[in-house]
Amino acid sequence: MRHNKQKSPSFGRHRGPRKALIRGLINSLVEQERIKTTVTKAKCVRPLIEKAITMGKTGDVHSRRLLFSRYPNKNTVDKIIKNLSPRFKDRPGGYTRIIKLGYRSGDQAPLAYLEFVDYNTQQQAKPKKEVVKTEKAKEEQTEPKKKTATKKARAKASAITDKKQKKQLLAKLDKKRKKARLKQKKSRRINR
Numbered sequence: 001m002r003h004n005k006q007k008s009p010s011f012g013r014h015r016g017p018r019k020a021l022i023r024g025l026i027n028s029l030v031e032q033e034r035i036k037t038t039v040t041k042a043k044c045v046r047p048l049i050e051k052a053i054t055m056g057k058t059g060d061v062h063s064r065r066l067l068f069s070r071y072p073n074k075n076t077v078d079k080i081i082k083n084l085s086p087r088f089k090d091r092p093g094g095y096t097r098i099i100k101l102g103y104r105s106g107d108q109a110p111l112a113y114l115e116f117v118d119y120n121t122q123q124q125a126k127p128k129k130e131v132v133k134t135e136k137a138k139e140e141q142t143e144p145k146k147k148t149a150t151k152k153a154r155a156k157a158s159a160i161t162d163k164k165q166k167k168q169l170l171a172k173l174d175k176k177r178k179k180a181r182l183k184q185k186k187s188r189r190i191n192r
Contacts, residue, residue, distance in 0.1 A: 053088055
């Protein structure tokens, strides 16, 4: 018997918050075309977004109003009707896919990507912003060259057989290292 069994998962929420959660997932999926969420949420959202895209294929006022009543976000409805539905006009269904990722480290919930079938990861990847380098950053970048110079000096010191000269060279190298460390500490304090 099927007493008190729910048709869909409740996600530990009452009707209103659950509805808001699903709407938010659909809005972000339409906006970004790929979302990372749990498998159960992805399975719950998938049929709803596919019905919305099928409804948007007609593109008339009635379908627009129905979509707006279900997902009250003008940008979402516009993107469904103007961009997503024409992209999938030749496809009879199956506009999304679920790619399982593994388990979340905190609570071991199974994670997945919910994305549109024609989603291209290389095309959708955002270009990295170029970092503007200041003079301090340039100085820090040149420090590894100084380190190689100290290695060469240590090699020279090890080649010297006279103990006094060796100690003097090593003492100079240690002083240079201490100065470099102090400069790094000061630059870190300034950057904070």
